[in-house]
Amino acid sequence: xxxxxxxxxxxxxxxxxxxxxxxxxxxxxxxxxxxxxxxxxxxxxxxxxxxxxxxxxxxxxxxxxxxxxxxxxxxxxxxxxxxxxxxxxxxxxxxxxxxxxxxxxxxxxxx
Numbered sequence: 503x504x505x506x507x508x509x510x511x512x513x514x515x516x517x518x519x520x521x522x523x524x525x526x527x528x529x530x531x532x533x534x535x536x537x538x539x540x541x542x543x544x545x546x547x548x549x550x551x552x553x554x555x556x557x558x559x560x561x562x563x564x565x566x567x568x569x570x571x572x573x574x575x576x577x578x579x580x581x582x583x584x585x586x587x588x589x590x591x592x593x594x595x596x597x598x599x600x601x602x603x604x605x606x607x608x609x610x611x612x613x
Contacts, residue, residue: 504551510544568602
């Protein structure tokens with residue numbers, strides 16, 4: 503596990519803890535969504551750095567899930583203010599599209 507992946511997983515855990523302490527459901531949902539995003543970014547970081555992938559994760563991937571992840575990355579990229587982050591998120595989305603194509607021959611989502 504890379505240092506960056508570990509850092510992202512730690513941030514996901516922080517968000518989950520904050521979500522458990524949240525007073526209302528809206529705040530809890532926001533923290534859960536952030537935690538899921540950090541966990542996905544950690545997984546992507548592991549993938550990009552060449553770390554060995556967890557076979558249970560890869561076995562569970564479906565075309566629909568990969569295309570949904572690509573859509574989420576693009577949606578997040580539209581919200582991000584920093585251009586380098588936007589570029590990286592769009593590259594990650596393109597990677598999800600390629601994985602979906604490799605798994606099931608799906609056509610990549612339009613940007």
